[in-house]
Amino acid sequence: MFCFQCEQTANGSGCTRGGVCGKKVDTALLQDKLTSRLVELSCAAEGKPHDAETDNFIVDSLFTTITNVNFDDTDIEALCSRGDVLIRKYGGSCLFSAEDVWHADEDVRSLESLLLFGMRGMAAYAHHARVLGKEDPDVNAFFYKGLASLAKDLAMDERLALVMECGQVNLKCMALLNDANVGAYGKPEPTPVSTDIEAGPFIIVTGHDLRDLKLLLEQTEGKGVNIYTHGEMLPAHAYPELKRYAHLKGNFGTAWQNQKKEFADVPAPILFTTNCLMPPTPSYSDRVFTTSVVGYPGMAHIDGKKDFTPVIEKALALGGYAEKREMSGLNGGHVLTPGFGVDTVLSIADQVIDAVKTGKIKHFFLVGGCDGAKPGRNYYTDFVKQTPEDSVILTLACGKYRFNDLDLGTVAGLPRIMDMGQCNDAYSAIQVAIALAQAFGCGVNDLPLSMVLSWYEQKAVCILLTLLSLGIKNIYLGPTLPAFVSPNVLNILVEKFNISPISTPGEDLKKILG
Ligand code: FSO
Ligand code: SF4
Numbered sequence: 001m002f003c004f005q006c007e008q009t010a011n012g013s014g015c016t017r018g019g020v021c022g023k024k025v026d027t028a029l030l031q032d033k034l035t036s037r038l039v040e041l042s043c044a045a046e047g048k049p050h051d052a053e054t055d056n057f058i059v060d061s062l063f064t065t066i067t068n069v070n071f072d073d074t075d076i077e078a079l080c081s082r083g084d085v086l087i088r089k090y091g092g093s094c095l096f097s098a099e100d101v102w103h104a105d106e107d108v109r110s111l112e113s114l115l116l117f118g119m120r121g122m123a124a125y126a127h128h129a130r131v132l133g134k135e136d137p138d139v140n141a142f143f144y145k146g147l148a149s150l151a152k153d154l155a156m157d158e159r160l161a162l163v164m165e166c167g168q169v170n171l172k173c174m175a176l177l178n179d180a181n182v183g184a185y186g187k188p189e190p191t192p193v194s195t196d197i198e199a200g201p202f203i204i205v206t207g208h209d210l211r212d213l214k215l216l217l218e219q220t221e222g223k224g225v226n227i228y229t230h231g232e233m234l235p236a237h238a239y240p241e242l243k244r245y246a247h248l249k250g251n252f253g254t255a256w257q258n259q260k261k262e263f264a265d266v267p268a269p270i271l272f273t274t275n276c277l278m279p280p281t282p283s284y285s286d287r288v289f290t291t292s293v294v295g296y297p298g299m300a301h302i303d304g305k306k307d308f309t310p311v312i313e314k315a316l317a318l319g320g321y322a323e324k325r326e327m328s329g330l331n332g333g334h335v336l337t338p339g340f341g342v343d344t345v346l347s348i349a350d351q352v353i354d355a356v357k358t359g360k361i362k363h364f365f366l367v368g369g370c371d372g373a374k375p376g377r378n379y380y381t382d383f384v385k386q387t388p389e390d391s392v393i394l395t396l397a398c399g400k401y402r403f404n405d406l407d408l409g410t411v412a413g414l415p416r417i418m419d420m421g422q423c424n425d426a427y428s429a430i431q432v433a434i435a436l437a438q439a440f441g442c443g444v445n446d447l448p449l450s451m452v453l454s455w456y457e458q459k460a461v462c463i464l465l466t467l468l469s470l471g472i473k474n475i476y477l478g479p480t481l482p483a484f485v486s487p488n489v490l491n492i493l494v495e496k497f498n499i500s501p502i503s504t505p506g507e508d509l510k511k512i513l514g
Contacts, residue, residue, distance in 0.1 A: 044092030167469030329405025
């Protein structure tokens with residue numbers, strides 16, 4: 001096997017004897033086989049009319065191969081077989097091996113990987129939008145174009161153009177998902193969320209799929225079972241149509257990499273709607289439920305009918321805590337406040353613009369992205385703690401658990417930390433940046449705004465590509481640069497976009513605020 005798609009890849013270069021994430025060799029080989037099927041199918045269907053079944057198959061298969069989504073060979077084999085049927089349907093003939101990508105010239109491999117991993121991330125967002133009834137033909141068409149390109153002999157500049165196009169299409173995809181979420185659940189509004197757990201039965205729901213949460217809330221209403229979000233599900237509390245459920249009580253735990261410790265002895269089941277699933281330990285494996293594209297051998301799976309009865313029964317049988325448990329975030333705080341989406345921030349735009357003009361706010365930082373297991377990630381906590389008092393921190397995705405329970409007070413009457421939501425709510429951050437640039441009559445790169453991002457898996461890749469495709473410069477990226485960015489491709493990114501690896505909070509702040 002060879003896999004280097006995530007930040008924790010072995011030795012910073014590639015997993016070859018099983019994944020650091022727990023992915024087995026056979027699973028990795030099957031994922032390559034599935035990717036090969038997707039390329040073959042796209043070669044056969046590109047430019048032809050394609051049906052919803054094929055579009056959905058491509059999206060869900062790409063999503064399945066994201067880090068920490070599916071470890072179940074049976075699921076991946078079933079997808080490969082469906083791929084075979086679809087390839088025949090479109091009269092496919094091209095024979096492709098994804099493994100060849102890993103052995104290509106290092107710059108070709110780098111650009112092909114950026115594209116493939118970006119598409120995997122984007123597929124997750126396309127999936128979430130689709131389950132809420134929203135699709136975009138341009139987004140669907142790009143999956144065929146991008147996948148088919150992997151079988152073509154292209155010049156480097158053509159490959160680079162495809163990578164940038166992936167970023168542009170992902171902006172559309174994130175906009176689609178934002179519209180789908182707002183259409184279904186209303187505009188997010190700032191909402192304090194407790195980290196404490198009430199007495200009695202409860203279910204922890206993690207991942208990104210708000211529709212799964214909504215269905216679970218409906219099915220648990222009046223049953224004496226409370227619901228707690230975990231990880232990337234925290235922003236759900238901010239949506240009017242979700243927060244109106246009184247039994248959506250609070251948020252449990254922190255980011256994904258702490259799950260083995262946090263789930264070990266909790267008297268409740270855990271529902272995984274998407275990544276990031278880690279191989280469960282025996283202490284809680286009988287309490288793990290997966291749904292949608294998530295899978296793990298031996299774990300209970302809730303199928304597309306979304307009957308959550310087994311999860312609810314498990315919660316009732318376990319009974320929860322006998323008494324209320326006081327819990328806190330990583331810095332000891334007890335309240336998290338998501339809900340600063342694009343609508344909230346733009347509704348106070350005049351206040352923000354005035355505060356910048358009068359010098360009360362001197363700088364904005366977007367400190368966001370994935371959390372992860374490596375020790376160097378304390379950088380993000382320290383960075384936020386060291387930002388000056390006349391600055392605002394916009395944040396999103398699970399990396400925020402490093403600092404989202406800190407009370408940094410207010411600046412010009414505004415909270416200093418504003419949680420914009422899940423990783424896909426990078427869309428909100430982009431819209432806010434564009435609106436600020438318009439208000440000040442300048443470009444986004446001329447704003448007193450710096451992006452200090454953390455990455456782990458492939459959704460972060462597509463978001464980074466979106467930012468670059470918008471021409472956003474001077475991004476700081478950590479905790480380490482992706483193994484799949486070759487030195488030559490890195491040179492291009494540095495020359496065109498002045499992207500830099502993070503160093504220390506003090507040094508980076510000095511450079512930024514210079
Ligand atoms: Fe975190 Fe995992 Fe949303 Fe990623 S839960 S690491 S960027 O999934 O997708 O933020
Ligand atoms: Fe290794 Fe990451 Fe691939 Fe898992 S997803 S096999 S940890 S590179």
